[in-house]
Amino acid sequence: MKKLSVFLSLLMSMLLAQYVFAAPFCAVTSFGKQCYYYTLDSCLSSVELLGGVCIINQKEVKKPVGTTPFCLVTSYATQCIYYDIDSCKEAADLTGGACAVNPNVK
Numbered sequence: 001m002k003k004l005s006v007f008l009s010l011l012m013s014m015l016l017a018q019y020v021f022a023a024p025f026c027a028v029t030s031f032g033k034q035c036y037y038y039t040l041d042s043c044l045s046s047v048e049l050l051g052g053v054c055i056i057n058q059k060e061v062k063k064p065v066g067t068t069p070f071c072l073v074t075s076y077a078t079q080c081i082y083y084d085i086d087s088c089k090e091a092a093d094l095t096g097g098a099c100a101v102n103p104n105v106k
Helices: 002-020 040-050 085-095
Strands: 025-029 032-037 053-056 070-073 078-082 098-101
Touching (some): 025 040, 070 085, 078 085, 085 098
Antiparallel strands (some): 070 078
């Protein structure tokens, strides 16, 4: 019985892990939209081979925090703390994320 309990706990942890760390990037190719990339670099590598583009996964991206013009989108947060695109891109390069315009700023 204890083995079954341990197995079920492990199985539940694995199933829930996919929801905790949502993939923020999608590759859009002739095969369709595949949203399981945790870094922009991994997505770009995939589309380089298949042809296509990478987009931000709007269904899985975290709600933006902050009121500055630019946001850093990663698998763990969307941080809108950048006043200029260059500093945002620099942070994106370090984290494997991408920069986006803050939808909350008009």
